[in-house]
Amino acid sequence: MANILTRYGDNYIAELSEEDIRADIDDGTADAADRAQIPELTKDEKDYLFEIIADPQKIVSVERGKEVVVSFDAGTLKLTVRNGISMDRSAAILTQERALASDSIELCHVDYSYKPIKPIIAEERQAMEQAQLLSVLPVLYGAMPNMGLYTKPDGPCDNWSELLPAGRIPEARAAQEEAIEHAIKDIVFVASNMIESGADGINFDTVGASGDADVKASLEAVRILKEKYPTTGFEVGMAGEFNLGMHGQLEFDGEIIAGLYPHQQVKMAERAGVSIFGMAVNTNSSESLAWNLARVTTFAKAAVKAASIPVHANVGMGVGGIPLSVIPSCDAVSRVDKALVEIAGVDGL
Amino acid sequence: MTKEEYIKIAIDTMMKGDADAAVANMNAAIADGIDPAELLSEGYSAGIREVGDQFGKGRMFLPELMLAADAMKAVSEVVNAEVEKAGKSVEKRGVMVLATVQGDVHDIGKGIVASLIKTQGIEVIDMGRDVPAQAIVDKAVEVDADLIGTSALLTTTMGEMKVLEELLKEQDLKKKFKTLIGGAPVTERFAKRIGADAYGEDASEAVEKAMALLG
Numbered sequence: 001m002a003n004i005l006t007r008y009g010d011n012y013i014a015e016l017s018e019e020d021i022r023a024d025i026d027d028g029t030a031d032a033a034d035r036a037q038i039p040e041l042t043k044d045e046k047d048y049l050f051e052i053i054a055d056p057q058k059i060v061s062v063e064r065g066k067e068v069v070v071s072f073d074a075g076t077l078k079l080t081v082r083n084g085i086s087m088d089r090s091a092a093i094l095t096q097e098r099a100l101a102s103d104s105i106e107l108c109h110v111d112y113s114y115k116p117i118k119p120i121i122a123e124e125r126q127a128m129e130q131a132q133l134l135s136v137l138p139v140l141y142g143a144m145p146n147m148g149l150y151t152k153p154d155g156p157c158d159n160w161s162e163l164l165p166a167g168r169i170p171e172a173r174a175a176q177e178e179a180i181e182h183a184i185k186d187i188v189f190v191a192s193n194m195i196e197s198g199a200d201g202i203n204f205d206t207v208g209a210s211g212d213a214d215v216k217a218s219l220e221a222v223r224i225l226k227e228k229y230p231t232t233g234f235e236v237g238m239a240g241e242f243n244l245g246m247h248g249q250l251e252f253d254g255e256i257i258a259g260l261y262p263h264q265q266v267k268m269a270e271r272a273g274v275s276i277f278g279m280a281v282n283t284n285s286s287e288s289l290a291w292n293l294a295r296v297t298t299f300a301k302a303a304v305k306a307a308s309i310p311v312h313a314n315v316g317m318g319v320g321g322i323p324l325s326v327i328p329s330c331d332a333v334s335r336v337d338k339a340l341v342e343i344a345g346v347d348g349l
Numbered sequence: 350m351t352k353e354e355y356i357k358i359a360i361d362t363m364m365k366g367d368a369d370a371a372v373a374n375m376n377a378a379i380a381d382g383i384d385p386a387e388l389l390s391e392g393y394s395a396g397i398r399e400v401g402d403q404f405g406k407g408r409m410f411l412p413e414l415m416l417a418a419d420a421m422k423a424v425s426e427v428v429n430a431e432v433e434k435a436g437k438s439v440e441k442r443g444v445m446v447l448a449t450v451q452g453d454v455h456d457i458g459k460g461i462v463a464s465l466i467k468t469q470g471i472e473v474i475d476m477g478r479d480v481p482a483q484a485i486v487d488k489a490v491e492v493d494a495d496l497i498g499t500s501a502l503l504t505t506t507m508g509e510m511k512v513l514e515e516l517l518k519e520q521d522l523k524k525k526f527k528t529l530i531g532g533a534p535v536t537e538r539f540a541k542r543i544g545a546d547a548y549g550e551d552a553s554e555a556v557e558k559a560m561a562l563l564g
Contacts, residue, residue, distance in 0.1 A: 010538070011538075035406050036394065165415060245410025245411055259407040284550075285533060286536045
């Protein structure tokens with residue numbers, strides 16, 4: 001068999017032999033299984049993954065009947081800021097609905113963290129009301145918990161990223177615990193206002209970016225909001241394949257948050273009242289698409305099996321096996337999507 | 350106790366981040382005639398590398414990593430004192446200037462790399478984040494560094510590493526400083542392409558590469 005044109009995790013194009021690709025699939029699934037203590041992909045799944053990667057078509061797709069819905073983070077930043085198209089957020093939402101046939105969209109502010117939305121909440125409420133009047137697709141409101149904004153000089157808490165290297169661990173932990181309370185208050189305030197302005201749901205993006213405290217603040221906020229607004233949907237998208245332990249001892253419902261992998265993260269999210277779980281697995285830019293995709297598919301399959309809520313795989317740049325590149329190639333992106341849907345069985349992307 | 354038993358305890362103290370037990374084990378080993386440098390290398394250094402691996406898998410957390418780094422520092426001080434007592438001078442293995450490149454404010458990973466590299470007897474001058482390439486070069490000249498380490502988390506900022514390599518060449522300093530790069534979008538291929546001397550995929554590998562560059 002001739003060499004197969006494929007990619008590395010930094011989007012670098014390469015021709016690899018069948019033997020190399022199969023070896024990378026074996027290594028990738030074994031790595032995920034070892035880390036998360038979950039089963040590897042079966043031989044049939046590994047063979048099918050090889051077929052997807054080796055497919056001579058530039059772009060591949062799922063079989064008819066296996067289509068899934070899409071949800072977004074940084075929704076109204078994609079066309080306007082990232083693609084540099086001069087349009088306001090309403091136009092971006094309508095473009096997503098009518099030109100790109102998106103199943104849902106997220107209205108968001110360029111600051112994209114809950115805290116800085118507070119002083120402009122009236123403007124955001126107006127934007128949400130306008131978006132709901134104009135469109136028919138579900139419009140969520142979303143931002144990141146972004147716990148870093150609560151540390152000095154931006155916020156009132158001591159900076160745990162400075163305290164930890166200085167060996168001041170009790171102080172670092174106390175600072176994170178203090179920040180959690182501020183974050184919960186801000187998230188509940190912003191989300192409540194947006195729900196009351198017509199938001200169909202609330203998205204929590206990149207949860208855990210600042211470690212386990214970030215996860216705790218988000219899940220506690222979801223729990224409060226779910227009780228307050230039982231019919232509203234809450235999507236929680238994670239920052240990485242395991243919860244980074246910046247604190248290390250924080251618990252949710254009596255379970256340690258740090259170190260949980262997607263199949264465990266989703267169960268914790270369910271208990272908080274999350275409606276859609278957005279799993280994220282980091283792409284390793286040094287490894288091949290085959291290695292990365294085997295790895296993410298292994299994590300995703302276990303998460304889907306464990307979940308009783310829909311699992312949407314995060315397939316943005318640098319996560320989910322998508323190459324870490326400003327413009328990831330469509331050959332890699334479509335292969336990631338197909339594998340996650342057809343092998344792992346994710347409910348959405 | 351045998352040397353192997355001291356090594357086993359040394360690794361265990363690193364895994365627990367127990368500085369007092371680590372120092373007590375080293376002192377007992379020295380009293381038993383064990384070579385402290387060998388115990389440091391085969392026991393404590395091996396232990397802290399294991400801590401780094403466990404951290405990378407989400408099985409140990411940042412506070413534990415920092416405690417282990419502190420324990421390593423305490424043990425290193427005992428070894429240095431012992432070497433001095435024997436009439437030898439304590440030599441640093443090298444000096445490293447470390448920074449997150451200009452335009453990039455991510456420094457959690459760089460902080461971990463700094464903590465682990467310090468445990469190996471390398472003096473680390475951490476310039477922080479968002480540091481211009483020329484400022485890194487100036488600092489390396491000022492402190493007579495052996496190594497320059499840079500980190501980037503963004504595809505849009507990793508180009509600053511190439512700027513640094515070009516500045517070193519333009520200013521005829523490329524042979525003076527070895528360069529080590531890392532960060533999520535950075536790869537071995539990128540390191541070769543821009544002319545960096547080494548690439549570290551994670552903190553443990555950064556330590557290994559730094560040691561190798563220092564010979």
